[in-house]
Amino acid sequence: MFRTLEISDPRFEQDGLRQITVKTPNLRGRGDITVWLPPNVTGPIPLIILLHGVYGSHWVWPLKAGAHKTTSQLIEERKIKPIALAMPSDGLWGDGSGYLPHNGFAFDRWILDDVPAAVTEATGLAVAGLFIAGLSMGGYGAMRLGAMYPERFRGFGGLSSITDRAQLGLFVEEPIETYRQADPAEESVLALMLKNRDRLPPFRFDCGRNDLLIEYNRALHLSLTEAQITHQYEEFAGGHEWTYWAEHLTDTLLFFDGLP
Numbered sequence: 001m002f003r004t005l006e007i008s009d010p011r012f013e014q015d016g017l018r019q020i021t022v023k024t025p026n027l028r029g030r031g032d033i034t035v036w037l038p039p040n041v042t043g044p045i046p047l048i049i050l051l052h053g054v055y056g057s058h059w060v061w062p063l064k065a066g067a068h069k070t071t072s073q074l075i076e077e078r079k080i081k082p083i084a085l086a087m088p089s090d091g092l093w094g095d096g097s098g099y100l101p102h103n104g105f106a107f108d109r110w111i112l113d114d115v116p117a118a119v120t121e122a123t124g125l126a127v128a129g130l131f132i133a134g135l136s137m138g139g140y141g142a143m144r145l146g147a148m149y150p151e152r153f154r155g156f157g158g159l160s161s162i163t164d165r166a167q168l169g170l171f172v173e174e175p176i177e178t179y180r181q182a183d184p185a186e187e188s189v190l191a192l193m194l195k196n197r198d199r200l201p202p203f204r205f206d207c208g209r210n211d212l213l214i215e216y217n218r219a220l221h222l223s224l225t226e227a228q229i230t231h232q233y234e235e236f237a238g239g240h241e242w243t244y245w246a247e248h249l250t251d252t253l254l255f256f257d258g259l260p
Helices: 060-065 067-076 107-123 137-148 165-170 189-195 214-226 242-257
Strands: 005-007 017-024 029-036 045-051 084-088 127-135 155-159 203-208 232-236
Touching: 005 107, 017 107, 029 060, 029 067, 029 107, 045 107, 045 137, 045 242, 060 067, 060 084, 060 242, 067 084, 067 242, 084 107, 107 127, 107 137, 127 137, 127 242, 137 155, 137 165, 137 189, 137 203, 155 242, 189 214, 203 214, 203 242, 214 232, 232 242
Parallel strands: 045 084, 045 127, 127 155, 155 203, 203 232
Antiparallel strands: 005 017, 017 029, 029 084
């Protein structure tokens, strides 16, 4: 599928983390993915795509939140069944691509199509169901893609999520107009959930009570409740920070594990 694909040498990998770089037309160049597989995988297992926020890249989930260590511990304690993690870059456009198509790049198709295909091609992993989650801008990407392409995912989730394109302006220095979509409804997580309400897979989202995005998350929860769209929403102590995301990734992993 890819013109070029590079994968790290197991002799030099650490903590089970593998590095993949592929060239794709969707990015008009190369994209990076950090992958973690549980040891001794013998059959198909679910793949969870974890999306990072603004300013970050493929390495931040494992190296700032220890996502692979959290996952490994939950598997070892038999709190969740074996899963694999794919942690891609967002395409590295500006302060953040928003995981939206814009400026001639298909940042959404990179996540939807290229990332699962690259993981399968590079590692030989047999994928038994796809999930997606993310933090902040990555929460926006995960919930937007989950709501827009519901048949692609068994479940999705967000931590401290942006819920609409306009909120990207709280974080990025690039003009917010550069992220505009042809259909304004495709910029709003709520609008997409209302549009596809009868097709949505199970989803959850959470936010810290001291987070600058808390009111947007509360508003989304209220609107979904009023629309009678089933979802799980939780609030915890904390702000827009890595300590929060490192701790509450567990809630998302447990939620995914409990889905059929």
